[in-house]
Amino acid sequence: MRANCWYGKRDVRVEDVPDPRILNRQDAIVKVTSTAICGSDLHLYNGFMPTMEKGDILGHEFMGEIVEVGPEVKNRKVGDRVVTAFPISCGKCFFCKQQMFSLCENSNPNAWMAEKMFGHAPCGIFGYSHLTGGFAGGQAEYARVPYADVGTIKIPSGIPDEKVLFLSDIFPTGYMAAEMCDIKPGDTIAVWGCGPVGQFSMASARLLGAERVIAIDRFAERLRMAKERAKADFVINYEEKNTYEALMEITGGRGPDACIDAVGMEAHGGHGLIYAYDRAKQAVMSETGRPIALREAIMCCRNGGTVSVIGVYGGLIDKFPIGSFMNRSLTMKTGQCHVQRYMQPLLDRIERGEIDPSFVITHKISLDEAANGFEMFANKEDDCIKVVMNP
């Protein structure tokens, strides 16, 4: 089959590789109909994610048709049309039972590796380094999906791929970011980063009853999408205005009730990455301090408010404003999205017409053009916000 493989910094290639097989009894094989490039794939593309191997198939946002099932798959059958959740979760451990699927204790064969870096291991993830299990991803014609009963949701015919594909990651991820804000009537929510996750955070904050939503970014087209499609009330281009001052002006000096960091470790101009890198920069007295969005979100948040961190971080950060955080009774909530928890309720919202997630798509290409897609997305060329690929 054809698959998009990682070969190094800014080097991905669509190649012929063997077709996937059932390796565990709860596996299914999915014939991929649509797949997308995620902002977090860019961390791999830019070469900042450790534990990648040449030849790794990328991609954790995909959907398609089941063409084979293992003997222990109970509720999925050949022919089912499904969207796959990016976290690989067993559905049976302590964490899965509490719906904290991205913390599954049983799905990461390289858990020992992640424990070295994080103290404890998160779940396995498709196409996202060997730290998260060394699973082949879905930017391919076919993909193997472990724990298929838990990790997929059936999609009724009649809804186009574009409307449901993002149930795999970015829509639930943005939704969880908004949910973590514990939105109450009258609340103002500020969102740093207007990439696809930021867009869905804003749209979800609205769905969850936020009074006002504020978008913060530096790209005009992203701010335009925030305003027109994700229904942000205010947009702040931080290259033109001081974010703190603009937010205080909007909120009467009190600050937003909750702040969402939808930027993460590669905050602009930065490599974020891992603690080690940051430390090394300190060691050679180079500048440090990349979590610009997170620091700003903390400083801007109102007293007693919530900072919701959904942007991806890899290691440790420097100069965390703990004084501001502690003295003002802030709460921080965070996590890789527990996608399986949200897929059904969000599919329901899509079916009821409350939201059409396809609004973030700016480019549709074939899988064979993946290398171009990555380059365009990484460089934000041609106002690129979201790339969908069809094998």
Add this chain to the structure above:
Amino acid sequence: MATAVRENYLDEREENQGRQLANGLAWFSLGLGLTELLAPKTLARLIGVRESNAGLIRAFGAREIASGLAIWSQGERPVEAVWSRVAGDALDLTALGKSMASSDTNKGKVAFATLNVLAVTGLDVLCARKLGGNDGHSSRRIVKGMIIDRSREELYKMWRNFDNLPKFMKHLEYVRATDHTFSHWAAKGPAGKIVEWDAEITQDILNELISWRSLDGASIDHSGTVRFIKTPGSRGTLVQVEMQYAPPGGVVGTAIAGLMGKNPGQLTEESLRDFKQYIETGEIIVSDGTLWDNGLLTQRPAQPSEE
């Protein structure tokens, strides 16, 4: 009881400090290595040498990263890996010494960089000595635990039937219970060699614990206890394995096993993890990347294989 297994663990504290230091040094190696690889020219300016040294600095970066990863993959007692850092420091110092003699370097910056390397060298030596304080021939002790979402009764029963163990202990070839007390074990050792030994059960309390020890003359001289401890609330059972063993081939043997990606501590932890998976989900998950094995050096690309 086998004589090589001692009950004396005086070196444990020293070693523990050494381990913490080693972990810090591993992070340091990774960080500096990445900087050297990704920004060699910036680094060259900072330490006051010519930018044309970028190639050499990149090579040093690769070496740093290898040292860092070696410390992690060598597991509990990365003595050799830390000594490899000392050797690397010596290379760094030689290179810096050479550039000191060169005419177009910033002497002040080079001197500062040299001081930094010397400080790290000191830490490396200290760490290696702390870890190596144990002569390597006395016994090692490991305690590993895992909470499994099942009753003590079920877990005890599964474990007590030794025939079951190879199902979730991938390093075991087979276990044969000769009678209620004695059993014969065969495991995959380093370099594919099969290691065999006989063991006897020394204590067996229903649903609580099983203790065993290898018989005199066993190639893997060890004793151990697995305890089944009820955890608070409805969290299931803590399965805790405690083992004392004399590493085959002493510290070098452990190091070789470590370089292959496994040491007894890690093996025990993985066996427990696999036991948990087997019990909770009915199978042990593999990925394309870990199809052969999940050691650091045995990962294959995350793409389907022909085999």
